[in-house]
Amino acid sequence: MKHFNTTAVATRKIPIACPQFRGNELKYVKECLETTWISSIGRFIPQFEHEFARFCDSNHAISANSGTSALHLALLGMGVQPDDEILIPTLTFVATANAVKYCGARPVLIDVEPRTMNIDPQRIEEKITPRTRGMIVVHLYGHPANMDPILEIAKRRGLFVIEDAAEAHGALYKGRKVGGLADIGTFSFFGNKIMTTGEGGMVTVGNEDLRDRIQLFRGQGMDPNRRYWFPQVGYNYRMTNIQAAIGLAQLEQIDSHLACYRQVAEWYRRYLAPLADFITLPFVEPWAHHVYWMFNVILRLKVRIERDQFMAMLSEQGIETRPVFYPMHVMPPFRDTQSSYPVADALAQNGISLPTHVALTEEDVSYIADRIRSLCNF
Numbered sequence: 001m002k003h004f005n006t007t008a009v010a011t012r013k014i015p016i017a018c019p020q021f022r023g024n025e026l027k028y029v030k031e032c033l034e035t036t037w038i039s040s041i042g043r044f045i046p047q048f049e050h051e052f053a054r055f056c057d058s059n060h061a062i063s064a065n066s067g068t069s070a071l072h073l074a075l076l077g078m079g080v081q082p083d084d085e086i087l088i089p090t091l092t093f094v095a096t097a098n099a100v101k102y103c104g105a106r107p108v109l110i111d112v113e114p115r116t117m118n119i120d121p122q123r124i125e126e127k128i129t130p131r132t133r134g135m136i137v138v139h140l141y142g143h144p145a146n147m148d149p150i151l152e153i154a155k156r157r158g159l160f161v162i163e164d165a166a167e168a169h170g171a172l173y174k175g176r177k178v179g180g181l182a183d184i185g186t187f188s189f190f191g192n193k194i195m196t197t198g199e200g201g202m203v204t205v206g207n208e209d210l211r212d213r214i215q216l217f218r219g220q221g222m223d224p225n226r227r228y229w230f231p232q233v234g235y236n237y238r239m240t241n242i243q244a245a246i247g248l249a250q251l252e253q254i255d256s257h258l259a260c261y262r263q264v265a266e267w268y269r270r271y272l273a274p275l276a277d278f279i280t281l282p283f284v285e286p287w288a289h290h291v292y293w294m295f296n297v298i299l300r301l302k303v304r305i306e307r308d309q310f311m312a313m314l315s316e317q318g319i320e321t322r323p324v325f326y327p328m329h330v331m332p333p334f335r336d337t338q339s340s341y342p343v344a345d346a347l348a349q350n351g352i353s354l355p356t357h358v359a360l361t362e363e364d365v366s367y368i369a370d371r372i373r374s375l376c377n378f
């Protein structure tokens with residue numbers, strides 16, 4: 001295997017993601033510490049929930065301690081029971097599938113579209129059975145799923161739809177914010193996301209009954225009108241005031257974060273355009289506003305280096321990358337050998353997520369593109 005001469009670049013390190021705290025984060029966290037409101041009561045929690053609901057054009061938002069617990073709460077809120085079947089795309093982060101398992105239900109996998117990497121509406125109906133209760137669609141890597149055909153199928157077949165928008169804060173489907181397009185939306189604020197609370201999540205809902213049900217599950221099932229009375233089993237999925245303080249400060253800067261992500265994507269497009277024979281760049285549907293949580297490239301046949309080796313060689317140059325998600329149908333807990341998922345397989349085999357975050361400079365992107373060009377011509 002050939003190696004680059006790394007002496008000139010050995011000290012350079014470009015992380016794949018990197019949170020930025022350029023606003024009121026420190027001020028708000030200091031307030032939590034000074035007032036001693038550090039756990040799950042405090043002014044920042046309702047304020048963050050209120051502002052986040054507004055940001056998503058949703059009626060209500062319920063904070064949670066992770067995007068995974070937000071998904072679990074959404075499924076509990078929809079009344080998912082053991083042995084129910086829930087349709088999900090096979091190409092997603094494992095949390096989408098795990099949350100279904102937490103309910104004792106069965107994730108039923110659907111292949112994705114080659115261009116957007118999102119659940120393929122044309123493959124949904126063939127997997128519906130009498131046990132199917134609903135589906136989770138994922139706005140993967142920041143590109144919205146094709147909601148109209150999905151919602152039409154759901155309505156006709158009597159299914160609920162949850163939007164997993166963990167990677168897509170601010171993305172638009174036909175001009176409308178994701179997270180407010182279906183029955184429920186869920187978000188993650190993990191440290192590598194477009195906005196972060198360290199760990200954290202949010203559920204967005206349209207109606208008060210659903211909000212109240214989800215709040216009950218989030219707080220150990222405690223009766224809101226009778227302290228320490230628990231009419232049902234619940235969970236401790238509460239966000240802390242400190243997390244909400246950081247979240248509110250991050251939300252105040254979301255427009256500038258989103259602008260930075262799109263700027264990074266524009267730079268990648270400009271610098272990688274000459275490599276069109278070697279790599280496929282992200283596709284954007286005309287109805288979509290893509291927020292580019294991660295900028296992915298798919299290696300084409302002309303590239304003579306295997307994907308994992310390609311990534312290892314970028315790593316030698318100080319460039320951190322990730323493989324596009326391994327699909328759920330190859331994971332031991334969710335393995336499915338009965339159906340085939342050729343699109344997800346091809347994307348997972350050849351896809352690489354490149355560094356995408358607010359602190360990247362044009363010079364970083366140009367450097368990354370330059371290294372990719374060398375590998376394509378290897």
Ligand SMILES: Cc1ncc(COP(=O)(O)O)c(C=O)c1O
Pocket residue numbers: 066067068069071092093095096138164166167187188189190199200201
């Ligand atoms: C598509 C998707 N769903 C759910 C999650 C879970 O979020 P969290 O890591 O906050 O639990 C993530 C997080 O990376 C994700 O990418």
